[in-house]
Amino acid sequence: MNLMAEILIQVVIAFLAGSLLLGLHRKIMARVQKRPGPPIVQHLIHSLKFFFKETAIPKTVSKVFYIGIVFILALIWVVGVIAGPVAHDSLLILFGVYAVYKIVEHNSGSSSGSPYGKLSCVRAVLSAATELPLFAAIVFVYLVTGSMNIGEIIAYQSAHGPLVFTVPLAALMFFMLIITKSPYSPFAITKDKVLISGFETEHFGFLRGFMHFSEAIAWYVLLWVFLTIFFGPLNAVGYLIGMIAITFITAFINATTPLLSPNHSVMTQITIGAICFFGTVLMIFTGVVA
Amino acid sequence: MDFVTLGGNLLGVIPLGDIVLYLTPFNLFLFAVLLGFTLLIALSKPETQVEATMHYLYNTEVKVGPKELKQRRFLSIICGIASAGAMITGDLFNFTLFMALVGILNIGIVSAVKQTSVLNSAFNYGLIAMMCSLPLFGGAAIILAATGTLSLAVLSQMPASPMVVFGAVLMLIGILGESGVAPFFASKAEMFRTAGSPYIVIIHLSSLFIIVRAVEILLLVLW
Numbered sequence: 001m002n003l004m005a006e007i008l009i010q011v012v013i014a015f016l017a018g019s020l021l022l023g024l025h026r027k028i029m030a031r032v033q034k035r036p037g038p039p040i041v042q043h044l045i046h047s048l049k050f051f052f053k054e055t056a057i058p059k060t061v062s063k064v065f066y067i068g069i070v071f072i073l074a075l076i077w078v079v080g081v082i083a084g085p086v087a088h089d090s091l092l093i094l095f096g097v098y099a100v101y102k103i104v105e106h107n108s109g110s111s112s113g114s115p116y117g118k119l120s121c122v123r124a125v126l127s128a129a130t131e132l133p134l135f136a137a138i139v140f141v142y143l144v145t146g147s148m149n150i151g152e153i154i155a156y157q158s159a160h161g162p163l164v165f166t167v168p169l170a171a172l173m174f175f176m177l178i179i180t181k182s183p184y185s186p187f188a189i190t191k192d193k194v195l196i197s198g199f200e201t202e203h204f205g206f207l208r209g210f211m212h213f214s215e216a217i218a219w220y221v222l223l224w225v226f227l228t229i230f231f232g233p234l235n236a237v238g239y240l241i242g243m244i245a246i247t248f249i250t251a252f253i254n255a256t257t258p259l260l261s262p263n264h265s266v267m268t269q270i271t272i273g274a275i276c277f278f279g280t281v282l283m284i285f286t287g288v289v290a
Numbered sequence: 291m292d293f294v295t296l297g298g299n300l301l302g303v304i305p306l307g308d309i310v311l312y313l314t315p316f317n318l319f320l321f322a323v324l325l326g327f328t329l330l331i332a333l334s335k336p337e338t339q340v341e342a343t344m345h346y347l348y349n350t351e352v353k354v355g356p357k358e359l360k361q362r363r364f365l366s367i368i369c370g371i372a373s374a375g376a377m378i379t380g381d382l383f384n385f386t387l388f389m390a391l392v393g394i395l396n397i398g399i400v401s402a403v404k405q406t407s408v409l410n411s412a413f414n415y416g417l418i419a420m421m422c423s424l425p426l427f428g429g430a431a432i433i434l435a436a437t438g439t440l441s442l443a444v445l446s447q448m449p450a451s452p453m454v455v456f457g458a459v460l461m462l463i464g465i466l467g468e469s470g471v472a473p474f475f476a477s478k479a480e481m482f483r484t485a486g487s488p489y490i491v492i493i494h495l496s497s498l499f500i501i502v503r504a505v506e507i508l509l510l511v512l513w
Contacts, residue, residue: 060351062487064334072326079319090298092316092506099498100323106494110487113337118483125479125494131471135505142509148296 003086010085011078011217014224018216019044021223021247025183028251047212055205060113069111070203070210073104077217084221084228088151091138094225098134101218105190108211109199120190120198126262127180127189133173133273140170140280141229150225154232164230169276169283171230175246176272178222182250186257187265223247296506303380310380310443316506320377320499327495328370331363331488339485352485358402362489369395373496377503382440385507386430386461392496393419393468396481399493403484411480415470422467429461433511446510458511465504469497 023043030037057066076097083093102124109121142148144166145156157163164171180187191198200211220243227234227242234242260268282288298315313321336359339352354362369392376388397419400412434440436453450458470478478497482490 060338060340062334062337064330065488065491066337068330076323083315090296090314090316092296092502093298093319095505096316096319096323096499096502099502102498103327103491103495106482107487107491110482110490111337113339113485113487115339115341118339121487122479122482125482131498131501135501139505139509143513146295149298 007078007082007086010081014077014081014085014217014220015047015213016044016216017243018218018220019047019212021243022183022216022219024244025247025251025254028248029184029255032252032255043212043216047209047216050209050212051206053205053209055207058112058114058202061202062111062113065107065111066203067207069104069108070207070214073101073108073214074210074217076100076104077214077221080221081217084150084225088149088154090148091141091150091153091225091229092148094221095134095138097221099131102131105199108203109190109201112202114202116195116197116201117199120192120195120201123189123192123195123262124199126266127187127269133269133276134177136273136277136280137170137173137177140167140284143284150228153229157232162231167280167283169279171226173273173276174226174230176269176276178226178246179250179253180269181218181222182254184254184259185250186254186260187269188259189262189265192259296509304378310441311378312380312443313378317378317503320503321374324370324374324377324495324499327492328367328374331366331370331492334488335359336486336488354486354489359486361402362399362486365395365398366489366492369399369492369496373492373499376500380442382430382433382442382445382507382511385503386426386464389426389465389468389500390423392500393423393470396470396478396493396496399489400481400484403486405484407480408484411478415478415481418467418470422464424464425460426464426468429457429459429464432457432460442507442510450512454511458508462504462508465500469500471497471501 020040020043023038023040026043027037027040057063080094080097083089083097106121106124109117109124111117138148141153141163144163145153147153147156153163160166179185191200195201200208203211223243223246224239226246227239231238231242296314296316301313301315301318303313304311336354341350341352343350372388372391372395376385376392379385379388397412397416400408403409430440433445433454436451436457437445437448439445481493484490
């Protein structure tokens with residue numbers, strides 16, 4: 001298939017699947033909390049709706065960044081789709097994509113001039129604690145498989161079985177990142193309701209539409225990477241079941257867990273990350289991991 | 291371990307005497323993003339930060355003055371270029387130099403701000419960065435002494451001796467402190483409270499990207 005066509009198809013799949021999964025996430029959370037909740041397609045409809053809403057730009061903003069940052073956000077997750085589902089390229093590129101996502105989170109908050117966005121920006125710096133477990137998880141995958149290339153990691157798993165059984169604690173570290181990035185997560189300190197919508201507060205109209213578009217793709221890419229590097233090789237049905245299962249699990253966790261304070265959130269993430277890190281190191285050096 | 295296994299197919303090499311720069315899709319992505327952000331920084335004006343005024347019903351507007359703007363914009367652009375250089379360098383010592391330069395520039399970007407809490411944070415971060423420059427350069431020096439080279443292309447083909455591992459661990463400590471990420475981010479977070487969004491974004495961006503690049507470099511040296 002033509003490469004450009006494949007990229008386009010994969011981006012559309014990522015957007016639609018990501019939106020429906022986020023809608024499902026919201027529905028499950030509502031049912032756990034004994035509310036009817038919105039329809040599953042609500043997130044998708046919301047995303048499309050914003051593209052046709054009037055866009056207002058506050059007079060306090062740093063205009064180039066305020067507008068540019070949402071396009072960068074959309075672009076980097078499209079790069080994530082290209083590096084992941086399309087090209088099966090290096091995991092390090094996806095790590096880079098995630099790093100840019102943190103920057104976008106930071107800058108879209110601060111560029112508005114709003115105090116809510118600003119606080120969200122400062123919290124984005126504090127929540128950088130999630131990057132280290134992600135980095136450690138990727139390194140452990142590399143140590144076991146001898147490659148950063150997603151295609152080669154899939155090939156390794158088809159010969160030796162899924163990596164989740166070999167390095168379960170590394171999988172747990174990655175799963176912590178997924179929980180952190182899921183909506184209404186106990187670690188979502190940048191979108192705390194005391195900050196209204198955090199870094200998204202001052203973005204309206206089609207700018208917010210781009211943010212919703214990116215959120216949907218980000219959720220799809222994160223789940224895809226997790227399933228691919230720890231449960232691979234999977235077919236389309238396997239991915240579908242896996243993504244729905246993870247969405248169910250994270251929705252249950254988020255529905256029953258209160259939002260932690262910034263300090264507690266960071267300390268919890270670092271503690272779980274450290275336990276998993278040293279646990280995996282121990283497993284490697286004691287020969288539990290071949 | 292070679293470049294291809296870590297960052298994808300080698301797209302090209304830029305030999306500048308004994309300094310060899312190289313590009314894989316991974317390096318190119320980081321390099322392009324940094325240059326893109328640097329361009330945006332050069333073009334953009336800072337926001338007006340709105341803050342609530344205690345005991346009164348009006349808001350306070352915090353702006354970046356013209357003189358402060360020029361200084362911070364200049365340092366931010368240099369920081370962006372230095373970070374972009376760190377993304378494609380094929381020399382271990384150059385990476386540590388870029389890293390140290392980024393640390394100094396990060397402090398410089400907020401040094402003209404007239405907010406005590408921000409300056410305190412910059413001072414604390416400066417202390418950590420200074421202390422960590424010793425293991426950073428020391429680590430690179432130990433690797434040079436143990437292998438006789440600082441070229442990543444050569445180091446990636448060599449088996450890691452215990453001294454190389456020791457040097458890499460020292461470098462990792464140095465990088466963590468210089469970039470101010472966990473567990474040192476607490477000293478740096480307060481720096482982001484000041485106005486001037488386009489300039490403080492490069493502080494965060496350079497720190498994160500250098501950590502991402504450091505992962506590649508340490509894997510090249512150790513495996």
